[in-house]
Amino acid sequence: MEIPEWLNIVLRSLFLVFFLFLLTKWLGKKQLSQLSFFEYVAGITLGSIAAELSTGLERNMLPGIYSMFVWAGIPFIAGLLALKSKKARNFIEGQEVVVIKNGKIQEESLTKEKYTVEELLHLLRKKNVFNIADVEFAVLEANGDLNVMFKKEKQPITPKDLQMEVAPERPPHTVILEGKIMDSGLSASGMTREWLDVELKKRNIALDNVYIGQVDPFGQLVVDIYDDNMQVPQPKDRPMLLSALKKCGADLETFALATEDEKAKEMYSRNAKKIEEIIQKSEHLLRQ
Template identity: 40%
Template sequence: MPVILVVIIRSLISYFVLLVFMRLIGKQQMAELTFADYVVGITIGSIAATLSVQLNQNTTATLVGLGIWTLLPILLSYWSVKNVWIRKVVEGEATVVVENGKILENHLSKLHLSIDDLLSQLRSKNIFNIADVEFALFETNGKLSVQLKSQKQPLTPSDLQLPTQYAGLPTTLIEDGKVLKDALKSLNLAQAWLQHQLAKQNIRDFSQVSLAQLDTKGNLYVDMKGDQFYYIIPTNG
């Protein structure tokens, strides 16, 4: 069998096996990437690449290795939920780097971070005065969590004892020119109703709509394809 064909076949096997194993590991590998997840991801990718192009490697043995590296994070993730000690060993703990406006330099040194790194992360959260910070912690995934001092936190309606209305998720009714009939049905709405609402802005063709969403207040957001305008159409009036 030609070498190129062997590489193609092994690459296809590697890709689909890797896809299945990543599904088994779950979305946490991408959503909350810890140092352990980073190492596992690189190793699994390296093994998959070996399976694809290293023709002198035993396919079965490589697949077994790939399976073990996939099974281990799944088991550790399960055990981490059940056992606090294992969770701390595998994932680590959040590290406090600012407390009551004071930078904890020793904690920063343990994380191999400079004060400039800390200030940069704070600025990315629109915090330019470190004296406004009550607590700042580096999470196990490398992200910075910040709690502002109480006098620096923004006011909320509950602070002012103001009544608010429920604001749920909008429902997508049209996406890329296609009417989502199941979404209309879930709201007990007909396609004729949708046509009537769009006609208020002289929109006659669903295929010209990039996105249409109905929010919980009865406002229909309509984004047209191309460089055309978007519309917000009140439907309760």
């Protein structure tokens, strides 16, 4: 019994989709996430061959499969060569070029890479750079991305510049997804189902109304619910802690003024200053 034409096309297409999937897995994740120009051309060609084979019913598929192996094998071999040799890597993938140095455009580098000044300015604006004089270095990577380093005086101030000690940043953990509790996220965040139930009751939110819920780096539950018209109460723990710290500091200063005991006065004043230092270092976090 002869296979209907439409069924033949479907079977060919399914086979080729699976075959292309195996080829891309063989070539590695880089093939999917960040294509070089060579890999991009090879990918387009593989797709074109597969499309021709899926509908060319009058043709034998075997020569097309051989061709796909060749087009997939060349980028694979080129990738192996690039891993083994720096010269081969520079030839196949290209290499980075400094296009701005000490606030001055390197015209020769731009000309070599066939970039115009307008194209460079466009890339700089994408990096929120509008004044070339603010740039210490700008490097055009082999894949066409532009990376910029500002001059020291133009860089954003960091806690290290202010000699502030900050705790390591913890990633948020998803604990609710589409109305279902994610036990792995709860475990990673160090929380329990009982804690989660209490937090939801504080906000008067039903579990099945939560689209996504996360525990932020400060250990607080942040939720996005299905009902966009419903106002979700914001957590008050940090503002309340800030108020408590300020009240404690004010009380200590009051005690220092009220007592006549010099040792007690010195102790109250010293601890009031410590609390003031804590408030200064953490107020920007506790006000959020």
